Amino acid sequence: MKNSLKVERAIKDITQEELAKIIGVSRQAINSIELGKYVPSTIFSLKLSRYFEKSVNDIFRLEETD
Amino acid sequence: METRLLLPNKFKLIGWILLVPSAILGIIQIFYLAGSGLKLLDATMFTIYSGSFAPWGGSSIIFGFDKVNLTGTIIGILFILGAVMVAFAKEKHEDEFIAKIRLESFLWATYINYAILLFSFLFFYGIGFMYVMIFNMFTIIILFIVRFNYILYRSTKQLQYEK
Numbered sequence: 001m002k003n004s005l006k007v008e009r010a011i012k013d014i015t016q017e018e019l020a021k022i023i024g025v026s027r028q029a030i031n032s033i034e035l036g037k038y039v040p041s042t043i044f045s046l047k048l049s050r051y052f053e054k055s056v057n058d059i060f061r062l063e064e065t066d
Numbered sequence: 067m068e069t070r071l072l073l074p075n076k077f078k079l080i081g082w083i084l085l086v087p088s089a090i091l092g093i094i095q096i097f098y099l100a101g102s103g104l105k106l107l108d109a110t111m112f113t114i115y116s117g118s119f120a121p122w123g124g125s126s127i128i129f130g131f132d133k134v135n136l137t138g139t140i141i142g143i144l145f146i147l148g149a150v151m152v153a154f155a156k157e158k159h160e161d162e163f164i165a166k167i168r169l170e171s172f173l174w175a176t177y178i179n180y181a182i183l184l185f186s187f188l189f190f191y192g193i194g195f196m197y198v199m200i201f202n203m204f205t206i207i208i209l210f211i212v213r214f215n216y217i218l219y220r221s222t223k224q225l226q227y228e229k
Contacts, residue, residue: 016225020159024161025159025161025162025163026157026159026160026161026163026164027159027225028163028164028218028221028222028224028225029161029162029163029164031221031224031225032163032221035224038163038166040162040163041162044162
């Protein structure tokens with residue numbers, strides 16, 4: 001799965017730390033998602049979707065291998 | 067994410083305070099005192115089973131009282147309490163990502179623990195195997211603590227390269 005979290009974050013001009021605080025997770029979690037090392041839960045994804053005001057499908061995208 | 071079954075974060079510090087001294091004392095007791103203990107800690111204790119290897123052996127006591135030394139008992143109890151607190155206290159920012167690391171570390175620790183035990187079954191015999199059993203009581207939780215904290219440390223270190 002690919003994600004555009006880093007891009008979304010850049011658009012909003014917000015740091016990992018700030019985003020982590022808003023969503024209520026650790027900064028490591030945000031970082032690991034951006035590095036493609038961690039796939040967040042549905043709740044986590046929906047919270048990101050709510051914050052960025054974009055659908056989950058716009059932030060996360062399936063890859064051929066998924 | 068709501069994480070049940072974990073202790074509050076403050077137990078982590080208490081855990082380390084119990085764990086480190088009892089680990090040092092335990093190593094001293096096993097290697098330098100050959101399992102013997104302080105005279106001060108001689109006591110008569112209720113026991114479910116105490117005695118020789120076979121329950122039907124002459125000198126064994128079942129559901130009775132026996133004269134014992136509590137040095138190893140106390141060190142062991144303090145170590146277990148400390149290790150459980152360190153292992154199962156919440157992180158400051160406990161979330162689903164940390165929960166995943168926690169679970170994976172447990173799987174990893176269990177695999178490694180039994181790999182070591184399999185190895186030891188083959189290459190340790192007699193009293194040597196008894197030492198293996200003594201240490202094996204604590205290896206799962208030690209391996210878990212080491213691995214979990216290493217992964218946390220590594221993922222925190224990665225943050226320095228990201229903005």
